[in-house]
Amino acid sequence: MAIHQDAAAGDRSTGLKDNVLRALSAAGIAIAQLASGLNTAFLAVLVLLWLAVTAVTSLVGVGLLMVPAVARALHSLAGQERERLGRWGPEVVAPEPAPTRLRAALVDPTTRRELRWLARHATLGFLLGLLGVVLPISAVRDSTFPLYWKLLPTDTTASSVGIGHAHSWPDALAVALLGVGWIAIVLGLAPGMARLQAGPGRRLLAAGPDTDLSLRVAELTATRAAALDAHATELRRIERSLHDGTQNRIVSVTVLLGAARRMVARDPAGADELLERAQSAAEQALSELRTVSRSILPPVLDDRGLAGALSGLAAECAVPCRVDVDVPERCAASVEATAYFVVAEALTNIAKHSAAGQAAVTVRARGGRLHLCVEDDGRGGAGGTSQAIGTGGEDGGSGLTGIRRRIAAHDGTLSLSSPPGGPTTLKVDLPCGS
Structure with a gap:
């Protein structure tokens, strides 16, 4: 007691x-x-x-x-x-x-x-x-x-x-x-x-309702262009992953199987060793292929929904992480995927760069909007008010640019508060149905 x-x-x-x-x-x-x-x-x-x-x-x-x-x-x-x-x-x-x-x-x-x-x-x-x-x-x-x-x-x-x-x-x-x-x-x-x-x-001081609609058209054009750029960057990343990883493993398997086939008659022991190496290369290729497929659209989102997928990310995070999800109904698959990748990127950077003792992920669905908040008690200073959590790269698929482009494609918003000494808070707002 x-x-x-x-x-x-x-x-x-x-x-x-x-x-x-x-x-x-x-x-x-x-x-x-x-x-x-x-x-x-x-x-x-x-x-x-x-x-x-x-x-x-x-x-x-x-x-x-x-x-x-x-x-x-x-x-x-x-x-x-x-x-x-x-x-x-x-x-x-x-x-x-x-x-x-x-x-x-x-x-x-x-x-x-x-x-x-x-x-x-x-x-x-x-x-x-x-x-x-x-x-x-x-x-x-x-x-x-x-x-x-x-x-x-x-x-x-x-x-x-x-x-x-x-x-x-x-x-x-x-x-x-x-x-x-x-x-x-x-x-x-x-x-x-x-x-x-x-x-x-x-x-x-913001563009008012009586402002020329060309401003809104220009904004939407820019966000769609950014989304297309992010999509092209993602395709190039997947192509590199398949070419440099899985494809090389499969080529190695083919070479080893051919060598083992030629050695079966004259050196059964050597052929058995080559077959073991071929099996190991095939297993590695399969693992890399699964990793690439999960990075496209994680199957866990379909199997367990957003709450289960985020719980899985929190369980794998090196920093103790609490997850609180209140989403009564499923959102569009693209919106859930965006929320998943934002949390994955944020937790990865928290574990690498923040020196945090704990983190928290809160998700709420209210009024047709999905509100996402990722917090940590780390050292803060994550790029002031305009950078992503941690020090993620500025390429199109990770870090601030990648996150912003994913969110902009849904007409969502992102804000970050990370004063020196912490805490760091990343907030994302997305429409549930787009």
Whole structure:
């Protein structure tokens, strides 16, 4: 009984540690995102002031000459914000280039959306970015106050909010408690603040429903071309595997059988040795052929479904892996195959490169979408926000490019969070029926 209680206490301790690490990681990412947003928000303030000056001077005709320059500055800043948001999450697809001439800009929907974003980012976005920088500094300053308060001049303001003086250790500890409060605020509010700061940009700077459908056509054309490239690369890989492996084994079997046939009469013992070598080569060829066939479409998907196939991958992984699959109905075979290969690639790279102690695979089917999440508690730093888990190659069949092409062929999405120190989280969203 005591052993069970100790194990449960250990599990709770490990779970609490994991939750704290996740909260710290999420807060750190959010603070970095808010700080990067402060840069574009400061530029947005300048562009907004420039726009206001242009509007005022336009009343006397002088400001009309500045309209094209202001419009170019606005479009350039909006492009910077799209790139920034793309580094911290899903890509923001840009609309067609907006006009800069006065009449065209006044009626252009993209310019109007960018102006709405400019007003919000220069006000709310700037405030949130400023808080995202000031709050962590205040948290560090106040929580460490007992370490240096005796070195400060007499009657120096003690807290970061500009009130109070520390004349004794209880006063210094009170400031430290304020710092702990700042830390709690940062951990609790920073992720939401980052989402609130990024929200207007994701809504207003993306290609809207009134944008030319040629953008969507171009996007689909690119994803289909990438899928065809990945398919061609996969065929070349299979051809190389068959040519360099299985075919050579079968040729070896043929040569050995021919030699054994000629030696049967004059050297039965030598012929028997050649037959054993031929049998061994045939078995190796059969094993390689099975490996190649599984890499095309794993039979385990048909036999055991996605849950059973992923459980098999987890069982073979060198890192202890937990699998949680909730998919009430079967998805399209191509979608299940894509999910299988994504998990296989992720677990392989986790085992090779992450130094993780454990991993987890979670799959959910909700609203006609298949949501896949692969997590590990390794060292992190898997290529920042734009690389695949681990250090998989950039060829068409493995690593980030191969995974992205498989997912893009289904109009799915991929996102990766891997801050230094971990944890690493790979999320994939696929339509179930495509």
